[in-house]
Amino acid sequence: MSKIVTFGEIMLRISPEDGYRLFTDGRARLCYGGSEANVAALCAQLGVDAAFVTRLPDNAAGDGAVRHLRQLSVDVSGIVRGGDRLGVYYYEKGAGVRPAQCVYDRKGSSFACSSYEDYDVDGMFSHADHFHLSGITPALSGKMPDICLRLIREAKERGLTVSYDLNHRTKLWNACENRSVTETLLPYTDVFIANMYQCNEVLNLGVDTSSEERACIAVCREIMKRYGTKTVALTVRKTFSADRNGFYGMTFDKENALFSRKYETGIVDRVGSGDAFDAAFISSVIKGYDLQTAVEYGAAAAVLKHSIEGDVAYLTEDEIKNAANGGDGRVSR
Numbered sequence: 001m002s003k004i005v006t007f008g009e010i011m012l013r014i015s016p017e018d019g020y021r022l023f024t025d026g027r028a029r030l031c032y033g034g035s036e037a038n039v040a041a042l043c044a045q046l047g048v049d050a051a052f053v054t055r056l057p058d059n060a061a062g063d064g065a066v067r068h069l070r071q072l073s074v075d076v077s078g079i080v081r082g083g084d085r086l087g088v089y090y091y092e093k094g095a096g097v098r099p100a101q102c103v104y105d106r107k108g109s110s111f112a113c114s115s116y117e118d119y120d121v122d123g124m125f126s127h128a129d130h131f132h133l134s135g136i137t138p139a140l141s142g143k144m145p146d147i148c149l150r151l152i153r154e155a156k157e158r159g160l161t162v163s164y165d166l167n168h169r170t171k172l173w174n175a176c177e178n179r180s181v182t183e184t185l186l187p188y189t190d191v192f193i194a195n196m197y198q199c200n201e202v203l204n205l206g207v208d209t210s211s212e213e214r215a216c217i218a219v220c221r222e223i224m225k226r227y228g229t230k231t232v233a234l235t236v237r238k239t240f241s242a243d244r245n246g247f248y249g250m251t252f253d254k255e256n257a258l259f260s261r262k263y264e265t266g267i268v269d270r271v272g273s274g275d276a277f278d279a280a281f282i283s284s285v286i287k288g289y290d291l292q293t294a295v296e297y298g299a300a301a302a303v304l305k306h307s308i309e310g311d312v313a314y315l316t317e318d319e320i321k322n323a324a325n326g327g328d329g330r331v332s333r
């Protein structure tokens with residue numbers, strides 16, 4: 001069985017109950033989440049052996065994160081314990097024209113303060129075939145870009161396939177800072193995933209986006225030309241309101257542009273939808289599915305995640321396949 005290893009930070013998420021604002025009276029919901037952890041969790045549910053590597057404090061908060069991952073069948077043997085605190089983020093859902101809000105409290109976290117020497121690289125990549133991380137991770141501290149680059153190089157030297165999601169977060173760094181780091185990582189990346197508009201802006205590609213589908217093709221071609229990336233997968237999101245979005249994905253097989261079904265979806269919780277796309281797309285590639293199936297499953301998983309509370313997409317492949325084949329949400333009896 002193929003094995004994927006993901007590397008990043010898992011945090012505690014604190015959210016007010018629906019309809020309430022952050023830091024006001026009312027009950028709060030707690031869950032764990034983080035981009036690479038979310039990817040590992042869905043990969044495991046889709047039948048791919050998945051491991052998550054991070055550094056957690058040796059306290060009850062860290063123990064809870066480990067239990068969360070174990071319950072989802074994620075291999076946690078590579079998790080390092082140490083440091084002072086678990087990263088936290090506060091998330092307020094939007095409604096109508098009021099956008100969702102995210103407040104980070106992750107500075108000085110155990111993971112952000114970790115070093116390359118903290119991790120057992122031999123153990124991390126033992127029996128692994130695929131390595132995944134996102135642009136959130138190198139943004140977390142001054143040392144993280146070098147850690148990510150060293151891990152990606154090590155993965156490539158060992159023959160692993162490397163995937164990287166641009167995952168730009170303006171509250172962590174600006175586009176220029178992201179671009180300078182991403183351009184050091186992309187030459188070692190086999191599968192690059194990004195939001196089309198975000199990718200065009202952060203990497204300063206200069207693509208005319210007035211025609212959306214043509215822009216997707218142009219962005220893919222430019223990424224392949226500049227960095228030699230074998231596979232590029234893009235997502236496109238249209239925000240009609242905080243409660244309703246449009247979404248689709250596309251990829252490029254060097255000859256043909258492959259677009260997924262286009263969706264319009266209501267939103268229970270949109271956090272983690274991009275991670276669901278990553279996991280379903282990557283899992284499909286690992287399983288040997290063709291790229292058209294991979295992008296269809298990626299988009300379907302992302303849209304289904306909008307209907308699920310919390311960071312993790314709790315999904316089966318049958319549910320994803322049904323949505324990709326035109327599922328309409330009717331009750332299954």
